[in-house]
Amino acid sequence: MNLRELSRQLNLSQTTVSRALNGYPEVSEQTRKRVTEAARRYNYSPNARARTLATGRTMSIGHIIPMSKQNELVNMVFTDFIAGAGLVYAQQGYDMTLRIVADDGKLAAYRSFAERGAVDGVIVQSPTRDDPRIDYLAALDIPFLVHGRASEITKPYPWLDVNxxxxxxxxxxxxxxxxxxxxxxxxxxxxxxxxxxxxxxxxxxxxxxxxxxxxxxxxxxxxxxxxxxxxxxxxxxxxxxxxxxxxxxxxxxxxxxxxxxxxxxxxxxxxxxxxxxxxxxxxxxxxxxxxxxxxxxxVRAAGQRCATLLIERIKAPQAPPPTELWEAELIRGTSSGPGPFA
Amino acid sequence: MNLRELSRQLNLSQTTVSRALNGYPEVSEQTRKRVTEAARRYNYSPNARARTLATGRTMSIGHIIPMSKQNELVNMVFTDFIAGAGLVYAQQGYDMTLRIVADDGKLAAYRSFAERGAVDGVIVQSPTRDDPRIDYLAALDIPFLVHGRASEITKPYPWLDVNxxxxxxxxxxxxxxxxxxxxxxxxxxxxxxxxxxxxxxxxxxxxxxxxxxxxxxxxxxxxxxxxxxxxxxxxxxxxxxxxxxxxxxxxxxxxxxxxxxxxxxxxxxxxxxxxxxxxxxxxxxxxxxxxxxxxxxxVRAAGQRCATLLIERIKAPQAPPPTELWEAELIRGTSSGPGPFA
DNA sequence: AAAGTTTTTCAAAGCGCTTTGAAACGAAGG
DNA sequence: CCTTCGTTTCAAAGCGCTTTGAAAAACTTT
CATH class of the missing domain: 3.40.50.2300 (Response regulator)
Structure with missing residues (x-):
């Protein structure tokens, strides 16, 4: 069941049905009710691919996970970060698009995400001191957010980092x-x-x-x-x-x-x-x-916050790039004790 | 730069340009060359959203990661499985679409993937003995592959499991x-x-x-x-x-x-x-x-194999569902030694 | 009752690609 | 030289949604 069939069943135009389902105000409560009921009855759900083309938004955020050489692989910090970010995405109706890529394919992967319009924004993790991804993404003009910073890059860009x-x-x-x-x-x-x-x-x-x-x-x-x-x-x-x-x-x-x-x-x-x-x-x-x-x-909290910031940035790309510096907290455990000069 | 503009630059139809770029045979080598060069020069890359709508394929595979209660979360087995699968996806031009979801939202998440046509196939991880996802996905008619099995389900379905x-x-x-x-x-x-x-x-x-x-x-x-x-x-x-x-x-x-x-x-x-x-x-x-x-x-190897099997299944959905049972190997370590009755 | 407003609905035009079915072209055959 | 056939190119029709601009319907106001 697609929108056209549904609207025919209802004797309404596609416009009206679409608006009714998407909560636009210019449709009477009565017809909205009729429409939502019919949608449920016929088990209609809008095709994500078509919507994506029509709106220009994919409702998904790209993450590139580098997989070096053989084994250093997907480490736990990445994983926990993603878990945090994913939570926020889910809340906000976004999906996460993950691509695992060899270290030397990173740049190309970001590029493909951006140029083909496959995602609405990307997260950059673990930047190097002079990370080329940052200039690259800025030039490609796609919303992004860096988890960490690149000390040697002076132009402003959006980041969240721990001190x-x-x-x-x-x-x-x-x-x-x-x-x-x-x-x-x-x-x-x-x-x-x-x-x-x-x-x-x-x-x-x-x-x-x-x-x-x-x-x-x-x-x-x-x-x-x-x-x-x-x-x-x-x-x-x-x-x-x-x-x-x-x-x-x-x-x-x-x-x-x-x-x-x-x-x-x-x-x-x-x-x-x-x-x-x-x-x-x-x-x-x-x-x-x-x-x-x-x-x-x-790092999970950082993931959540990065996701939030990125989504804000997607919604308001012209705003000045957000930056956030977090302080770590000293936790006393059993692994430290007096030294020889105590 | 989109296809229309590019084809105008070249004085060719969109058809020809599209075919040239996608390697169809019915275009002369000479024009193919012209086209690919122009594409590079103008930095053209086809819009993924449009292609997705036109072809009906998203070139992405859905993974649902359950995040129970508070903390049990994204565990390492999931992570390693995904790392394996992701490797294969990357090779084959697929992306992974990840959604993190509360335990009770799993079914709905699979459903939304399937009904909205957001992915070409899904992986089911960690099935229960009588996992409802399996019947559900079969009914939704979307290619899927189960990592593990559901003992109580008798209908054939595609799976890969360790014995x-x-x-x-x-x-x-x-x-x-x-x-x-x-x-x-x-x-x-x-x-x-x-x-x-x-x-x-x-x-x-x-x-x-x-x-x-x-x-x-x-x-x-x-x-x-x-x-x-x-x-x-x-x-x-x-x-x-x-x-x-x-x-x-x-x-x-x-x-x-x-x-x-x-x-x-x-x-x-x-x-x-x-x-x-x-x-x-x-x-x-x-x-x-x-x-x-x-x-x-x-489990990483299992992820790779599952990805491979799923992609095969997407390409040939009518084939009988593949099933694979792997045997685990005994590794002698230092943690086992003679018992009191030795 | 006519004119003016507001509310509700609609037809049609995209979004940017792929793909079908037809046309134009060139080479080969009679 | 005309026909036939294979090659190359094209115009146009989708894919299924959103959104614009206009029309119709329902109310108000005069």
Whole structure:
């Protein structure tokens, strides 16, 4: 059953039926009732494809998920972000259009979304410091919103980010205040904007405390458990090993924990760990006293907010680009304790 | 730039330009060349919305992700499955349309996908024993593919499943052969088809070995770490506690492990654990000797295969519904060892 | 009762593509 | 040279909705 058939059944024009169903005011309550009843009776629902063409809106938001090389894959942060965003989309009648793509196909994927008019807007996740997607999307003139920032891009663009620098600065200062002097940094790849900011925060805290930054105590790489393990194992094997670690995620912190325990040391007593905690629903660092002392900011909440902001932007594309900087919260867990200089 | 403008520039009809770009044979190589070059020059790409209406195909596959109550949410199995499927979609030019929906809105969501023609096909994940979605989709006459099965549905429908029963039967027998007699089952909710089959496998192995099934040794619930922990903690607190556990997932097994260690016992020596391992990329149970002895079957591979089968089905809807039963593989890890009767 | 308003309904024109059925063209055959 | 046939191109008709601009109907006002 399509609109034409339905309108014939009712002896009304397509116009009237369409308006009745879409809640326009210029149709009497009586006919609206007739129409909605008939629509239900004949089980009519408007064809999404046709509506999309007629309105110029697809009611869907594009997400591109990069799938690097072999295994780094769809990580949990992406997943939780999407879960948050998806919730908002559902509420607002949008769908999420997901495309999984090799790292080098990202740009082309965004382009295809934009040029073919396949989505009404796109989300950009995990920007690098000088992320080409941003200029690209601005030029393509499609609404977008960046989760994170690209430090090296100066033109205004819409973003929502967590204050990574301050978060890690706070984390590092916390360890210093506990009496730690040799503090390792187990970071993500520093082409990622957030990771580079985290290093800045780490350095800033050390410097502020009059400590020197020892490059030998820092590592960056895939934000996986094995990688956190290896980094910590190496650092712990050095002479003059660190007594504390700042880890860039819970997952890496779990690797650090394993490395510490492998050496027969105890987390929170012999070695302290503070990490960034995206509050991933699946890896809860929760309870009365959570395992990890952490800087927490919910990535799911960020997803929700990004979705909301993007939808607003779709509705009012001319408004100045929104920007939002969130602060992470220090959560005291059992993984941090007094250091040798306490 | 749209098709009409492009064809005017070229002094050709829309027909010819369209055919040239879509690789139809009835256009001379010479004009095809002219057309593709002009298309590139003017940066033309066909409007997806219009094409979708004209062809009747959206080139996208619907996935509905249920988000129960508050927190059980988008779990890792869903995520990995989607990662696998998404890979195939990308290769074949499909997008994934994702909708996150409350548990009680699932049926309506599938319906809206189907009736409005928003997607070309849908994937059904985690069916219950008598899942209403299957009849519903069959009636709606939209291509679909079930990952898993619904035991109580007899009509043929397309599915791909892992042989859960045999997998858990093998796991349980493995423990019995190691000399365990009191074996706990830490299962998912048994309305889920796969969970009910896993229980069947567990019971079958016990019975085959002449042992009686003690309901007091089985638990079922959310497949989360905390839930695995609680189940194991309770079971271990009983007098005549189990010396081994069969867990329905790695995540639950991690909870079991924690409970065992909390009692000061050691996994693989004092208490054995075998689990089902979906080979989730993010929770690798890997290495030379993996932590858990497990029945492994990659959910990501299943996602790929499901996507492939669904696309085939979209292309040939009249073919008999495909069905595929995969066997899981026993992986020896360090979590299982001789029991008291060895 | 005529004229003016407001409310309700309609016919038709898109939206930008694909695809059908016919026409124009060129080459081949008689 | 005319006919026939295969190749290449085209005009026009959808696809199923929304939306514009106009007409019809129902009320008001004079």
């Amino acid at each position: 990574s620098k301050r978060a890690i600065e706070t984390a590092t200062r916390h360890l210093i205040e506990l009496g730690h002097r040799r503090i390792g940094l187990v970071n993500g790849h520093e082409v990622m904007d957030f990771a580079s900011r985290r290093r800045e925060g780490y350095c800033a805290a050390l410097t502020a405390a009059g400590l020197v930054v020892d490059e030998a105590l820092t590592r960056s790489g895939d934000m996986s458990e094995p990688n956190g393990y290896e980094a910590a194992r190496d650092l712990l094997a050095q002479q003059d090993a660190p007594t504390a670690f700042v880890a860039s995620s819970i997952v890496m912190a779990l690797g650090v924990k394993r490395a510490v325990e492998d050496r027969g040391l105890r987390i929170g007593r012999d070695v302290s760990v503070v990490c960034f905690d995206d509050d991933i629903s699946f890896l809860p660092n929760a309870g009365e006293t959570p395992l990890f002392t952490a800087m927490r900011s919910s | 859960s029963k045999r997998a858990i039967e093998t796991a349980t027998r493995h423990l019995i052969e190691l000399g365990h007699r009191r074996i706990g089952l830490v299962n998912g909710h048994e309305v889920m088809d796969f969970a009910s089959r896993r229980r069947e496998g567990y019971c079958a192995a016990l019975t085959a070995a002449g042992l009686v099934v003690d309901e007091a040794l089985t638990r079922s619930g959310d497949m989360s770490e905390p839930n695995g922990y609680e189940a194991a903690r309770d079971l271990l607190a009983q007098q005549d506690a189990p010396t081994a556990f069969v867990a329905s997932s790695i995540v639950m097994a991690l909870g079991v492990k924690r409970a065992v260690e909390d009692r000061g016992l050691r996994i693989g020596r004092d208490v054995s654990v075998v689990c089902f391992d979906d080979d989730i990329s993010f929770l690798p149970n890997a290495g030379e000797t993996p932590l858990f002895t497990a029945m492994r079957s990659s």
